[in-house]
Amino acid sequence: MIKRNINVISLIGFKLMSGKDSRGTIEAPLAEQRNSGPKMSCKVRLMEDGSLDEEPLTLKEIAYQKLCNNLDIISSHRPDGQRSLNPGIVLPNEICDGFLENYQRFNRPLDDSVIRLFEDTQRTSLKIVNLRNSTLSSIGLETLLRHKLFALSMWYCDMITVGSHHLLAHYGDSLRSLELGISSHLLQYAEPNEKEPVDFQLTCPHLRRLVLNGVVMHHRLQFAHLHDLGHLDLTSCVLANFSLEALGSLPNLHTLILFNVWPIANQLHAICCLRRLCTLDISISSSGSGHGKYDLPDQTLEMLMDNLRHLTHLDISGTNLAGNGVATKESTSSSATQLSTKMEQQFALTDIPGLASRTQRPLQFLGLYHTDHWACKRHDIPALEVAGDANEQQILTAARYYHDRPVLLTRVLNDLYHLFRFENCKDIHTALDVVLSAMDRHLKFKHMQISGSATLFYIVKGRDRSKFGTLLRNHIIRTLLNGMEMHLTDDTMLRNGYLTLTQFHMPFDVLFEYERLIKILLHGVSKTEQEGFVQRIAIYLLNTLACQVDGRQKLFLGELGVVSTMLTLIKDRLTRSVFDDVMEVAWSTMWNVTDETAINCKRFLDGRGMEYFLKCLHTFPDRDELLRNMMGLLGNVAEVKWLRPKLMTQEFIEVFARLLDSLSDGIEVGGAGGSLLARVREREMGSANHANLRFQVSYNAAGVLAHIASDGADAWTIKTPSREHVLERMVAAIQRWNIKSERNINYRSFEPILSLVRCYETPQCQHWAVWALANLTQVYPEKYCQLVEQENGIQILNELIEHESPYCEIKRIARMVIEQCDTGSDRMVEG
Numbered sequence: 001m002i003k004r005n006i007n008v009i010s011l012i013g014f015k016l017m018s019g020k021d022s023r024g025t026i027e028a029p030l031a032e033q034r035n036s037g038p039k040m041s042c043k044v045r046l047m048e049d050g051s052l053d054e055e056p057l058t059l060k061e062i063a064y065q066k067l068c069n070n071l072d073i074i075s076s077h078r079p080d081g082q083r084s085l086n087p088g089i090v091l092p093n094e095i096c097d098g099f100l101e102n103y104q105r106f107n108r109p110l111d112d113s114v115i116r117l118f119e120d121t122q123r124t125s126l127k128i129v130n131l132r133n134s135t136l137s138s139i140g141l142e143t144l145l146r147h148k149l150f151a152l153s154m155w156y157c158d159m160i161t162v163g164s165h166h167l168l169a170h171y172g173d174s175l176r177s178l179e180l181g182i183s184s185h186l187l188q189y190a191e192p193n194e195k196e197p198v199d200f201q202l203t204c205p206h207l208r209r210l211v212l213n214g215v216v217m218h219h220r221l222q223f224a225h226l227h228d229l230g231h232l233d234l235t236s237c238v239l240a241n242f243s244l245e246a247l248g249s250l251p252n253l254h255t256l257i258l259f260n261v262w263p264i265a266n267q268l269h270a271i272c273c274l275r276r277l278c279t280l281d282i283s284i285s286s287s288g289s290g291h292g293k294y295d296l297p298d299q300t301l302e303m304l305m306d307n308l309r310h311l312t313h314l315d316i317s318g319t320n321l322a323g324n325g326v327a328t329k330e331s332t333s334s335s336a337t338q339l340s341t342k343m344e345q346q347f348a349l350t351d352i353p354g355l356a357s358r359t360q361r362p363l364q365f366l367g368l369y370h371t372d373h374w375a376c377k378r379h380d381i382p383a384l385e386v387a388g389d390a391n392e393q394q395i396l397t398a399a400r401y402y403h404d405r406p407v408l409l410t411r412v413l414n415d416l417y418h419l420f421r422f423e424n425c426k427d428i429h430t431a432l433d434v435v436l437s438a439m440d441r442h443l444k445f446k447h448m449q450i451s452g453s454a455t456l457f458y459i460v461k462g463r464d465r466s467k468f469g470t471l472l473r474n475h476i477i478r479t480l481l482n483g484m485e486m487h488l489t490d491d492t493m494l495r496n497g498y499l500t501l502t503q504f505h506m507p508f509d510v511l512f513e514y515e516r517l518i519k520i521l522l523h524g525v526s527k528t529e530q531e532g533f534v535q536r537i538a539i540y541l542l543n544t545l546a547c548q549v550d551g552r553q554k555l556f557l558g559e560l561g562v563v564s565t566m567l568t569l570i571k572d573r574l575t576r577s578v579f580d581d582v583m584e585v586a587w588s589t590m591w592n593v594t595d596e597t598a599i600n601c602k603r604f605l606d607g608r609g610m611e612y613f614l615k616c617l618h619t620f621p622d623r624d625e626l627l628r629n630m631m632g633l634l635g636n637v638a639e640v641k642w643l644r645p646k647l648m649t650q651e652f653i654e655v656f657a658r659l660l661d662s663l664s665d666g667i668e669v670g671g672a673g674g675s676l677l678a679r680v681r682e683r684e685m686g687s688a689n690h691a692n693l694r695f696q697v698s699y700n701a702a703g704v705l706a707h708i709a710s711d712g713a714d715a716w717t718i719k720t721p722s723r724e725h726v727l728e729r730m731v732a733a734i735q736r737w738n739i740k741s742e743r744n745i746n747y748r749s750f751e752p753i754l755s756l757v758r759c760y761e762t763p764q765c766q767h768w769a770v771w772a773l774a775n776l777t778q779v780y781p782e783k784y785c786q787l788v789e790q791e792n793g794i795q796i797l798n799e800l801i802e803h804e805s806p807y808c809e810i811k812r813i814a815r816m817v818i819e820q821c822d823t824g825s826d827r828m829v830e831g
Contacts (some may be wrong), residue, residue: 009109044433044472052429053469064102075117076652085117085124093125100129109133115140121147131157133443137774138164140217145171153211154442155181157403162189166201172204175229179211181404183444188215189825197240202226211235233257234407244685246532251455255279256538259315259405263292268300272307279310283317283367292319297372298590301354315367315401317387322368322375325351351378364791369398369408389415399434406445408439414449416453420458432459432472439479446490449483453496456480462504474508477501481513484520491534494524499539506544516554518545518560522524526565539585546592555673557593558600564589567607574612579620587616587629594636596752601637605646609633617655624693631700638707650718657726659701660733662694701739702730706768709757727764734771735809739816742779750784750791757796757814760805770797770813777820784820794818 004301030083043054057065067073074091075083085091091099096118096131104110115136118124126147136144141160144152145167152175154160165186170176172398180186189196197218202210206228211233223229230252236259244267247253258264259281264271271280284292294300301321303309314321349359352375357367366383368376375381376388387398389412399412413435419425439452456476460468470475500655501517504510511515524538546557566586573583590609594600613630620626634656637643647653705726709716715722743773756769773793788794797814800806806814 012092012581044429044436044476046429047469051469052472054471054475058470060098063100064098064107064762067099067104068106070399071114071117082116083102084114085120089125091125093127096124096126097128104130109135110140111135112137112143115143118147119143127151129153131155132441133157135159139165142167142171148174149175150174151179151209153177153179154184155179155182155187155441156183158183158185161815162198163183163189165198168200169203169619172202173206175204176206177209178204178207179209179233180215180782182406184213187212195238197238205696211257212237214238216240219243221246223247227252229253231255233259234261236260239264239267243267245273248273250274251276253277257281260284261536265294265300268303270620272304275308276310278310279313280304281313281315281367282321282371283315283319285318285405285411286370286567287300294320296457297321298323298353300361301352302356305355305357312363313365314363314383315387317367317369318370320372321354322352322371322373322378323354324373325353325375325378329681346540346617349373349380350382351380352382352588355382365401367401369402370411387510392419392427392431395419396427397433399431399438403437405443406442406448409442410445410447412452413448413455414440417451417455417458420455427458430454432476435459436475436479439483439577443482443486446487446493449487449489450493450496453480453483453493457496457500457503458498462522467797471684473504474512477504477510477513481516482522485516488523489527490518492530493527494520494534495537498534499523499543501541502537506541507548510545511549514545514549515556518542518557518562522560522562522565523543533577536582539582539589542790543585543589543592546589551597551827554593554595554600555596558597560601561599562593563603563609564607566831567604567609567612570612570616574619577619579623579626583616584623584625584629586664587633589634591629591636594633596636596639598640598643601640601643604633604637605643610646610652614651614655624697627659627662627697628700629691631697635700635703635707636706641711644708644711645715645717647704648715649718650720650796652717653705653708653721653726656701656705657721659697659730660703660705662698695737695741698733702733702768705730706756706765708764709762712754712761727762730768732769737771739771739775739778741775747784747787750787750793754791754796757793757800761805763806763810766800766814767810768804770800770810770817773797773817774813774820777817781820781823787822788817788821794821 045053047053055391071083077080078084100110100468105534110131111134118126119754124147126144127143128147128151129149130151134154134157136157137159139163141164148171162185168175168186169176181214187198187200188819189198195216197216199220201220201222202225204210205225207502208228209231210226210229210736212235213233214236215233215234215247216238217240221242223246227250229250231245232250232255235257244264247256248270254276256271256274256277256279261282262284264282271282273643281329297320301316302325304314328405340400350356355363359380359584363383365385366381367387367388368381369387369389371388374390376394377390385397386394387401388394389398393410395415399409399416401706402408402412415786416431416435420431425431435452439449442448443558449591456479460476480497481499484494487493497520507514519543521538524534525542528538542562546554546562566589573579590600590604594604613634616623616626616630638647709723709727711731713723750773751770753772756765757773759765759769773784777788797818800814801811
């Protein structure tokens with residue numbers, strides 16, 4: 001066992017052979033943050049053949065995936081139920097960091113039970129830890145910090161509270177990067193005291209990168225000792241009495257993010273003293289409350305440019321700092337009281353007056369998203385890259401730069417939604433990457449999931465599904481399910497997700513997440529508004545999934561309560577005397593889920609299914625679709641020998657016999673689940689006229705009675721109607737059917753039909769069986785002649801012809817099947 005563990009671990013950690021210094025693993029990530037550049041997953045690729053897909057997993061990633069799915073490889077359960085690392089296992093730093101990253105990547109939230117694997121700092125080593133949507137507690141956090149981390153990032157870690165902030169004082173000395181994102185309350189109170197400051201100091205003297213979100217900054221907070229600090233992000237922090245002058249003593253500060261920090265007008269002079277800044281963000285998400293409004297916007301922006309001459313990245317989104325596009329003569333420049341000729345020429349080259357000094361040296365990035373006077377739509381903008389909403393390129397740029405600003409990013413996704421809705425987006429693979437990355441990063445942010453799922457619908461809708469590679473298709477489906485599962489009580493999220501899923505090929509595209517999808521669909525069917533759109537689309541999808549899956553998956557459907565859920569829906573509508581498509585599809589779903597699944601048939605009977613059958617028959621006698629679905633379901637029940645006695649009542653037999661007299665020209669066109677004898681049925685949507693449906697009812701009723709009668713005379717325990725009378729009526733019905741009737745149905749096995757062909761004690765049952773075979777082989781010879789031969793049907797039919805019991809009509813039809821199969825074989829040989 002240990003030898004196998006070592007082989008897997010060696011595969012994951014093969015890069016360790018380079019022998020590079022462990023400290024070097026933190027330098028590159030920190031350097032990449034210098035300009036606060038965009039983060040994207042960059043997984044979606046536009047392939048040479050025009051398709052979209054993701055790069056396949058590397059060998060190393062596959063090894064991590066196996067390890068994450070099989071923790072027994074490296075650990076075992078202790079007597080207290082917790083996991084511990086197996087003896088003899090030593091995991092170096094790269095494996096430990098990669099394990100935590102990939103454990104979360106494969107959609108598993110980290111909790112204390114997993115973190116306990118790293119209790120022994122002599123056999124495990126962590127340096128860079130990024131936590132998202134984790135449920136670990138203060139105990140788990142302390143376990144991580146005892147590894148003397150270089151970098152710690154926490155987003156949506158709701159279980160970490162302000163009571164744990166002392167851990168930074170104990171273990172913060174080694175930290176170079178600390179990121180406390182949304183819902184990480186290490187340095188802030190949760191509601192209702194979120195506006196109260198926490199009395200803390202940043203006892204992390206070696207920090208180079210610090211990200212705080214929503215923290216109330218008290219006036220005693222010190223920064224002077226953070227000599228190495230280069231990147232400071234105070235998104236949504238409350239400055240209160242804190243002054244940005246405290247940052248003036250930071251010699252290496254090159255990036256300052258003050259997104260949604262307001263007011264800062266009185267802090268601008270302090271910002272102007274930070275001469276080394278390369279990146280400045282003073283944007284806000286909304287100016288609706290008056291935030292972001294400056295009295296002298298052109299002059300204010302000019303002042304910043306005059307003092308911060310090293311700026312390459314500037315974000316003034318949501319503010320009025322871009323002015324109205326008209327140059328003014330006033331200037332706050334200390335060098336002149338009016339604009340020189342040179343400055344006038346510069347103003348002529350830009351539509352943003354405050355950036356006149358940058359026309360010859362444009363910014364690398366400028367954020368103008370939702371600025372006043374639609375600044376992003378102006379022609380002459382002195383920046384190489386602009387985030388805005390004027391066109392596709394600006395919107396995608398905004399999405400990349402605002403990857404961790406869920407409120408703003410939600411608006412960006414709404415812009416993408418409108419682009420795709422009117423089919424104006426050209427860079428589809430980048431847009432898809434942006435949407436998936438946003439939804440994956442902000443799983444708990446409901447509005448993000450709603451906007452993202454709506455955008456995904458229009459990305460997927462109307463496009464050739466073959467253009468989506470398997471990996472990408474799986475990613476889209478998995479991301480949708482994650483969002484729906486997280487926000488299960490939100491009908492809008494469920495609606496968007498269900499509608500997007502209808503654009504995929506069911507059930508084949510979703511089999512890899514079949515069980516999780518079924519649970520989400522059951523919630524939509526049973527917990528949402530009755531007759532509402534969400535319920536209707538959910539039951540439609542559920543029926544589609546139940547229709548084309550194997551026995552194991554049908555068993556799973558029954559175990560999750562699909563049959564009882566459908567019966568509850570039917571009971572509700574019977575109580576209110578309401579017939580709708582939900583009731584119709586509920587019976588269809590049970591028809592599908594009971595196909596050759598005896599335990600589900602029993603669940604139907606145990607759930608008062610026959611009582612509801614009779615009530616539906618009485619309450620909605622003219623609903624042909626309903627009759628078809630109910631009789632198809634009862635055909636499945638009748639196939640189960642040990643359940644057939646429950647159908648042997650006078651009331652039931654009289655009903656089945658009466659339904660034999662339904663008349664029509666064809667059978668099962670557009671059927672909900674196909675024949676009662678089909679192993680696997682494929683519903684094909686189509687219009688089914690009244691005659692088709694009535695005949696289908698007759699055909700299914702005969703099938704039910706044929707199975708019941710096949711148990712012999714002794715099993716017929718009722719006096720009326722008599723067995724002989726019912727069999728006579730069944731034969732009369734069969735003789736009225738058209739052997740050339742088309743049938744939209746798919747059989748994978750004829751075993752149930754062939755079992756009735758061998759029922760010599762009751763020739764009438766044989767009559768029904770051979771007619772079914774003759775019909776299928778006459779109408780669809782290419783599909784079913786071969787199936788008859790494969791399942792030894794020709795020999796069984798020859799035995800029937802040689803036997804003395806069957807009457808002439810049965811033998812005639814049997815010969816018709818054999819002759820058709822012989823003709824079909826000759827045709828295949830000639831082909």
